[in-house]
Amino acid sequence: MLKKFQEALDKRKEASILRTLKPKSAGIDFYSNDYLGLAGNEELQAQLLQKVKGNPKLLSGSSGSRLISGNSNITDETEEYISEQHQYPAALLFSSGYNANLALFSTLPDRHDTIIVDEQIHRSVHDACRMSYARKLKFRHNDAEDLESILKKQTGSCFIAVESLYSMDGDLAPLQEIVALAKKYNATLIVDEAHAFGVFGYGLIEKYQLQNDVFATVMTYGKALGAHGAAILCDETVKSYLVNFASPFIYTTAAQDFLWMAIKTGYEFLKQKPELSEKLHQNIKIFRNQTIETPSSELSPIQAVLVPDNHQLRSLQKALFDHNFLTYAVYSPTVKVGTERLRICLHSFNTEKEIIELTGLIKAFL
Template sequence: MLKKFQETLDKRKESGILRTLKPQAAGIDFYSNDYLGLAGNKEIQGQLLQQVQENPKLLSGSSGSRLISGNSNTVNETEHYIAEQHQYPAALLFSSGYNANLALFSALPDRHDTIIVDEQIHRSVHDACRMSYAKKLKFRHNDLEDLESILKKQTGPCYIAIESLYSMDGDLAPLQETAVLAKKYNAALIVDEAHALGVFGYGLIEKFQLQNDVFAVVMTYGKALGAHGAAILCGETIKSYLVNFASPFIYTTAAQDFLWMAVKTGYEFLKQRPELSEKLHQNIEIFRTQNIKSTSSELSPIQAVLVPDNQPLKNLQKTLSDKGFLTYAVYSPTVKTGTERLRICLHSFNTKQEIIELTETIKTCI
C-alpha cells in the first residue's frame, strides 16, 4: 500500500507539482489573503492582549463540543453580534470555512434534492456534496443561461451554491441576477463570501441587501478579518437544524473563546477603519492601470495572470521571488491545462512603488 502512495508522489514530483510545506518566507507580500493587513495589525494585537490580560480564561480550552461543555457565553454573544451585523436572524460559528461548508451541504440536502454548483466553487463544497445523499450538478462558471437550463429540468427541491468573489479567478458572481433566478425556480441560494468580507465592507450580500433572497451565507475570518473560523448566516430554523444534524458541528470540539473574541474584535475594527478598504481599492486600481492582462474583476484584490504551461510559470515565479516578491503560482492539474496562472493578491499595505515594480518584472517575463 505504501508503494502505491509513493509511486503517486513520485509521479507528481517528476511533473514538478509536488506540494511541500515550507516556512514563511521573507519578502513583499503579494500572495496572502490578508487583504487589509489585520493579521499583523499592532493595534488589534494590543486590543486582544488587553482583553486576555483582563480575562485569562479566554485562553482556556473549551473542553468539549458545543453540545456538551463548549458552549460559552462568549461564543453565544459573538454569534448574536455577527447575526446583527449582517442583518440575519441567526449565525452559527465554526472553526473553519471548510467545516462550515461541510456542515451545510452534508446536512441540509437529502436524497430527493439537487445541489447545483458553479464549476469554480471551492473544493470544500465539492467534498461536502460527496457526504450528502443529494444529486450534484455543475453549471458553467457565472453562466446564468446554463444555470437556468439546469433548473428547468429539475422536479424536486434545489440548492444553488456560488461564491460572491471567486478565489481562483478573482471574478465576481452575478449575485443579484442569480438571486432572481433562484426565486423564480424556488431554489435555495447559498453564497460563500469568504473573499468578499472586508474587501466590500460586510460582504456583497449586505452591500446589495440580499438577505431576504439568500438562504444561507458562509463568512470566513481567516482572510481580510485577520483571524480564523467561520460563521453560517441563516434563519433560526436552519441554525437549529444544523445543531441537530450537521456532523461537522456536532462532533467537533469547540474552539477557545479567544478565537471568538478575536473575530468580534476584527468586526469592530473593520467598522472603525473604512480607510483600509479604500486604500486596498486604490491599490487594485494602480495594478489594473499597469497594462498587465488579467482575467479578474477590476474590483478584485485577487488578480489572475494567465501563464499557460507549468514551466514558464515556474520561471516567472522564481524571477519574482529572486526580486523579493512573494506570489502564488497555480499549476495544472489544480487548474485545467492551459489555464495555469500567477495568482496575485493585493493588500491595503502594498505601496504604489511595490506594485509598479511587480508589474514591470512580470512584463519582462511574459
C-alpha cells in the same frame, strides 16, 4: 499500500507539482489573503492583548464540543453580534470556512434534492457534496444562462452554491441574476463570501441587501479579518437544524473563546478603520492601471495572470521571488491544463512602488 502512495507522490514530483510544507518566507507579500493587513496589525494586536490580560481564561481550551462543555456566553454573544451586523436572524460559528461548508451541504440537502454548483466553487463544497445523499450538478462558471438551462430540467428541490468573489479568477458572481433565477425556480441559494468580506464592507450580500433572498451565507474570518473561523448566516430554524443534524458541528471540539473574541474585536476594528478598505481599492486601481491582462474583476484584490504552462509559470514565480516578491502560482491539475496562473493578492499595505515594480517584472517576463 505504501508503495501505491509513493508511486502517486513520485508522479507529482516528476511533473514538478509535488506539494510540500515550507516555512513562511520573508519578502513583499503579494500572495496571502490578508487583504487589509489585520493579521499583522499592531493596533489590533494590542486590543486583543488587553482583552486577554483582562481575562486570561480566553486562552483555555473549550474542553469539548459545543453540545457538551464547549459552549460559552462569549460564543453566544459573538453569534448574536454577527447576525445583527449582517441583518440575518441567526449565525452559527465554526472553526473554519471548510467546516462550515461541510456542515451546510452534507446536512441540508437530502437524497431527493439536487445541488447545482458553479464549476469553480471551493473544494470544500465538492467534498461536502460527496458526504451528502443529494445529486450534484455543475454549471459553467458565472454563466446564468447555463444555470437556468439546468434548473429548467429539475423536478425536485434544488440548492444553488456560488461564491460572491472567486479566489482563482478573482471575478465576481452575477448575484442579482442568480437570485432572480433562484426565485423563479424556487431554488435554495447559498453564497460563500469568504473573499468578499472586509473587502466590500460586510460582503456583497449586505452591499446589495440580498439577505432576504439568500437562504444562507458563509462568512470566513481567516482572510480580510486576519483571524480564523467562520459563521453561517441563516434563519433560526436552519441554525437549530444544523445544531441537531450537522456532523461537522456536532462531533468536533469547540474552539477556545479567544477565537470568538478575536472575531468580534475584528468586526469592531473594521468599523474604526474604513481607510484600510479604501487604501486596498486604491491599490487595486494602481495594479489595473498597469494594463496586465487578467480575467479578474477590476474591483477584486485577487488578480490572476494566466501563464498556460507549468514550467513557464514556475520560472516567472522564481524570477519574482529573486526580486523579493512573494506570489502564488497555481499549477494544473489544481486548475485545468492551459489555465495555469499566477495569483496576485493585493493588500492595503502594499505600496505603489511595489505594485509598479511587480507588474513591470511580469510584463518583461511575458
